[in-house]
Amino acid sequence: MLELTNTGGLMNTSQQTTVAARMEHATKIYTIGETEVFALNDITVSFEAGRFTAIMGPSGSGKSTLMHCLAGLDDLSSGAAFIGDENVSEMNERERTRLRRERIGFIFQSFNLIPTLNALENILLPGRLAKTEVDQPWFDQVIARVHLSDRLTHTPNELSGGQQQRVAVARALVAKPRIIFADEPTGNLDSKVGAEILQFMRSAVDEFGQTIVMVSHDAVAASYADRIVFLTDGKIVDEMLKPTAVAILDRLKRLETPGVDAVEAVSAVAVT
């Protein structure tokens, strides 16, 4: 409970410094049949620039919804979401599209690439959509870092799963977005390849000062983050700085035990 109040405090202090994204009293309600389910329940949270934050929680805890609402892919029922100082909740469809292509990078769990475009074209896609010039030295640096130089002309179906995810990471980085959202980026990969991808993300934060927000339920993946925010039933229930895998697992075990009832309640509603 100490961490909860601490979250609010952290928001206040970091506002003057650099906050890459934040949410204020964000609520998202889904209607299933005649029952309302709170996917997000009055959440207030900030994500600092130049840091790697992980959002964890059991299925149905609202972690993906939180990310989608911040990225302008989904609407909040009430409250506000900000990327930098721009209020996503007040934007129309066109402004959100512009926001996504200029300020945000995405890494999804799978099917990250357009199958008709080769690796290079996929990486350059957001820049071409935004009609911005490629920063060539930066591009070379990113490509070298993710070891893709010899794979650039390959189409996605000629690449392994790990290579595809590396292309996705490169795509997110090359556009120099204010923030990158990653949704279970290693969910479809084996642990060795997954570790490689996470290491790339880690070094993007350390070496290039990139801001990354990652949704995951994997403790090992989350241990690469600077900070972890725990969600249950649409509420932030805990937070952890400089986490280790063991500590995370320990914390999760503590969190999930009381959360079981809530998860079951949601599934029961969904069934009826």
Place this chain on the structure above:
Amino acid sequence: MALIAWRNVACHKARSAFLAFCIVIGVAFVAGTLVLTDTIKRVYTQVFDEAYQGVDVSVRSRTAFGSMQVKPPMPASVLAAVKAVPGVRLAEGDIFSIGGRIFDVNNKPVGNQFAPTFLASWPMNASLSSFALASGASPSGPDEVVIDAQSVSDGKFALGDQVRVQTSTGIKTFRLVGTAKYGSASNLGGASAALFDLKTAQAITGRTGLFDDIAIAGETGVEPPTLQDRVQRVIGQKYEAVTGTELSAESTTSINDGFSFVTTFLLAFAGISLFVGAAIVYNTFGIVVAQRTKEMALLRALGADGRQVIGSILIESVLIGLVASVVGLVGGIGLAVALTKLLAAVGFKLPSGPITLLTRTIVISIVGGTIITVISAIAPALRAARVPPLAAVRQMTVNTMKQSRTRFLVGLALFMVGGGFAVWGVQSMKLLWLGIGALSMMVGASLCAPTIVGPFVHLLATPIRALRGISGQLAEENATRSARRTADTAAALMIGTTLIAASLVLASSISKSTDRILDQGLRAELFVSAGGITGVGPDATAAIAKVPGVSSVAGFRVGSFKLGDSTKRVSAMSAASLDTSSPINALDLGLLSGSMSSLDVGGLAVSERVAKDNKWKVGDEVTMVFASGTDKLAVVAVYATSSFGDYFVSLVTHQRIFIDSSDQAVFVGVAETSNIASVQAAITTTLKTAAPAATVQSSKQYANQIRAQVNQILNLITVLVLLAIFIALLGVLITMLLSVLERTHELGLLRAVGMDRRDIRSMVRWEAAIISTFGAVLGIVLGLGLGFSLSRLLREQGISVIEVPIRSIVILAFAITVAGVGASLYPARRASKLNILTAIASD
């Protein structure tokens, strides 16, 4: 499996309805044509059976070919001989001649200009007559006429009116004393008839003392075939005896042949619509099967064998085909009713009678429509059966559907063989071979098309990429990712485009050739003609010659003959009007050898082309088979231009062979001192009384008239082809819609990384633009070839120049592309409206 098929139809109502619609149009056309043909046949069989009810045997001159050819009349001695045959109870000679015209109070010809007006005798024995009195009295004396009820009502005549009738001996005025029915019909298949007493009929047709037919009724107990034998023995080989039943069947067939241009035309378009519809069913099932790979694999994994998977798809196609065929059949009946109304509106009013729906029509429509649908679904079904159960667990990859080698080779072979047929058809002037060749080439091109999709699309997309950036590039990549899908969708558009492009080339060639005919060699300033099959009338030429300012008149007549197996057209003019050294020269054909002046002594002039083909030279004798008999004519001249015909005889020869003495057209020379326009006006005034059906035109006006007629036919073809194009556009719509559904995930991703809705819409529309341009270009290439071939094939019909109307062709290509983009508007909207989150989450 039947359950799955049923669910697929039920769950994809829009798609199923759409596929059914593609088949409905074709089936409706087939059913409509069959119903129309059967109805025409039945009502006329009834009419002729009634008309020939009292006639057991009929005698007429034997003709070498063609029942519509003018038959030479028989002398009275034949009637006398027939009357003496034992078993003949009644025999009566009659006159039944074409070449008449009836004028209404406004001096306009009554009835349909494409049907003849008969000049006939009223029978003395009512039982032997095809005509029966509907009102008034039968004609007697040189001043009385009875006219068919239809013409009387069309011309708004009343009994007692004075009616002007054009006869073989000039225009005369008669008093209308009665109206006649033909059998139970108000006229004879659209043709008008003016009936006189025998003596008058003989006089006005120039057949005094002669008969066209002899109608015979036998004594009780003498069977018509027996009577026919006896009569035939007496009259000799120059004449023939036929039974009333044969006569009725012959007349019905000849009426059906008369309508066959309508039914052939309709069946051709029915075929095209069905073909395009089938192509779309094939393509759609192909795409659906590819998309359902996972579902198929799951079924296989759950234990369904390949045959069951095929079964489920075929049952789905049977359901769609059945519904489509039933709807098509009903539509076809409606179409037939509409067509009879349309025919009536243009002057072919059918005798009243119910619409005839034979079991055969029902079977052909329903079985045919269903089978075509099922056949189109077989190849995709076989493909579905080859999906391995493992595919269920594999990740969905891009569906490439690459060109198969076999398909390409089969396509290439079809294309080449079709090309061979087409060339052969053009050489031998056989339209059927060209048609088969063109069809085979179209199918071949469709099969080969996937191979050229890549390079073609790349070429086409280069400017689009430059213009539209990433949306353009993605549109190109999407169009090429499944070459077969793109090619098949484009091929459906190709077919309609080919036909329109070919028609455009043909029409423009006809126009241009007409101009050339008139520029080349036409020495006369004015041209008099009457629309339809009856000429300007016997009085016209002499009357025009008397108009002040007219320096020369030259009558022009046509006729047909047989040379070997093929029917040819012979033109006739006086030798002086063809002789360039004569002061009354009207046409300069470009004499190469011999002399035109010898034409008057019974010679034949032929074009250089014909002379070369047959290796004829001046002095050779040519055996020509005319309807009235065989003649040997000596070649007296060979000339250069084929524009006015390949064979020329003199008017004297024509008169001897064809009996008819009415000119088809008249070339009028104007004296140098006179003003052409005022002479034209004076001729117009003269024609009002001398030949009211005829008009006088300058060569330019005549060319414009031909052009207007050609354009009218072109418009008709275009309207019918538009149906095929409409079906093809629905094909573009469904292909794009299915593609959008297939790419849901990708579209979601594109939206997530910042593509806006406008870009998505633009991407889908550009893809449709690429596909339809591909179809349009293929169609135009084939269509230019077909149009060129058709124009060549019709060279004997006077097409001497082949011209490509570049402007119209470019407009056509542009219109097809725009229509393709129009068809993609809805899929594009659907693509841009996708919810990003569900799109990304979708599998």
